Amino acid sequence: xxxxxxxxxxxxxxxxxxxxxxxxxxxxxxxxxxxxxxxxxxxxxxxxxxxxxxxxxxxxxxxxxxxxxxxxxxxxxxxxxxxxxxxxxxxxxxxxxxxxxxxxxxxxxxxxxxxxxxxxxxxxxxxxxxxxxxxxxxxxxxxxxxxxxxxxxxxxxxxxxxxxxxxxxxxxxxxxxxxxxxxxx
Numbered sequence: 001x002x003x004x005x006x007x008x009x010x011x012x013x014x015x016x017x018x019x020x021x022x023x024x025x026x027x028x029x030x031x032x033x034x035x036x037x038x039x040x041x042x043x044x045x046x047x048x049x050x051x052x053x054x055x056x057x058x059x060x061x062x063x064x065x066x067x068x069x070x071x072x073x074x075x076x077x078x079x080x081x082x083x084x085x086x087x088x089x090x091x092x093x094x095x096x097x098x099x100x101x102x103x104x105x106x107x108x109x110x111x112x113x114x115x116x117x118x119x120x121x122x123x124x125x126x127x128x129x130x131x132x133x134x135x136x137x138x139x140x141x142x143x144x145x146x147x148x149x150x151x152x153x154x155x156x157x158x159x160x161x162x163x164x165x166x167x168x169x170x171x172x173x174x175x176x177x178x179x180x181x182x183x184x185x
Contacts, residue, residue: 031076038159038167040184043086045159045167047102049075052173053154059174060106067106071114071132074102074171075155079121079132086184090115090169091141103132104171104178105140111178112140113169143171143178151175 030053037046052075058065074080079101088095093115101116115138155173162168162181170179 034157036157036159036169038161040086040161040165040167043084043097043184045082045084045086045088045182045184047080047082047157047159047169049080049102049155049157050077051155051157052076054151054174060176069106069108071103071105071107073132074104074113074157079103079116079119080157081119082115084184086165088182088184090182091143091180093139093141095138100138101132111143111145111171111176113143113171113178113180114140141180143180146177146179147175148172148177152177 031050033048034051035046035048037044039045060067080103082100082102084095084097084100087097090113093113095115099119101119101121103114103116105112105114114132116132116136117138118136121132152172152174155171158168158170158172160168160170165184167182167184168179169182170177172178
């Protein structure tokens with residue numbers, strides 16, 4: 001009887017969780033789960049990610065940098081999760097409503113947001129490759145680069161409405177800020 005009651009309680013807790021809460025798992029290296037969201041009428045776009053900190057390390061640029069040029073997960077721990085109730089146009093990349101993972105491609109010093117078709121992956125494999133394969137990639141969207149006014153200790157992702165059905169996704173960390181415009185349709 002106790003096992004049955006425990007099973008019912010566990011099922012009720014799982015069913016009561018919103019999709020956001022399901023992706024807010026505890027981090028493994030002190031990178032807390034964070035979220036960004038924006039509403040466009042009755043449609044919502046949200047991102048759940050784990051926010052790593054600089055902690056005195058060099059994050060970008062140079063041979064000793066933590067993030068080497070190439071593809072890396074956006075955030076720490078499991079791949080960053082994107083949910084959209086609306087079809088999106090992210091700087092020319094068509095993203096149908098649904099759920100995706102987000103990565104970053106910093107090859108050549110220009111950042112591109114990568115949208116993966118799968119969710120729930122971990123970030124980097126032991127051999128240094130990512131879990132995002134070309135077959136699992138929906139596409140890339142070029143981002144505009146700038147420098148924030150001050151060091152950004154903890155990585156931050158924001159979704160900001162920009163009037164009507166338009167918005168901006170911004171990623172800031174260390175001495176780098178990257179932004180991309182999108183339209184919710």
